[in-house]
Amino acid sequence: MYVPQHFQAPDSAAVHQLLTSGIPGELVTWDGQGMVATTVPLLFEASAGTQGRLIGHLARNNVQWRHTDDRVEALVIFRGPDAYVSPTAYASKHEHGRAVPTWNYITAHIYGTLVAHEDPTWTERAVRDLTDRHEADRVHPWSVDDAPAAYIAGQLRAIVGIEVVITRIEAKWKLSQNRSPADIAGVRDDLLSSGRGSENERRIAAEMGRISTLPE
16 A cells, blocks of 8 residues: 555554554455455454464355465555545645645555364354444343354355454554645644534544644
8 A cells, every 4th residue: 555654553552543443454365367356344353373363254155264364464454534624624725726625534444364164163152242243332231142042153154264363463644744734734724514414524623633633
């Protein structure tokens, strides 16, 4: 991924927060002839190995779980918030007109070795851990044990556990850091302007405030 120095992630804690935010990843692998991609929920375990690992599962009928050649890296893309930036938001546009549209966004590309786990015990553990993560903030969280054991056993036979052993992480926080403080302030104000300000735009504006000297 192309990451100019001014668009690098602010710190490892910011990357960790993105990977543990609960958003699904885009698993991309090579099948020998072309690229294959699947959107899949993955749990980040930072303490595993030297770089951490991602765990999840795929449908057994999805042949992507077989792309486990350790000579070819797998890629998982995690996309944070993003927002269109209009040239009209820049203070400098009104001074000299030299401005063009762009896009602000946060993303992390996770590279590693894909490992498949056909052991139902391993896969069940992954399912339980993923479920506990996503049910944790509910008033009445669902548990795997809420379903009949025979039903769960059948569901487990239909999936394969996967693990991405992370070898490197590339992260990009493109948040107008290459602009002047006046331009950054203008973009934030525009993203939060009345009648607009979608959730993504509000999140981008908040991140811009977090990494700059501007008040949030």
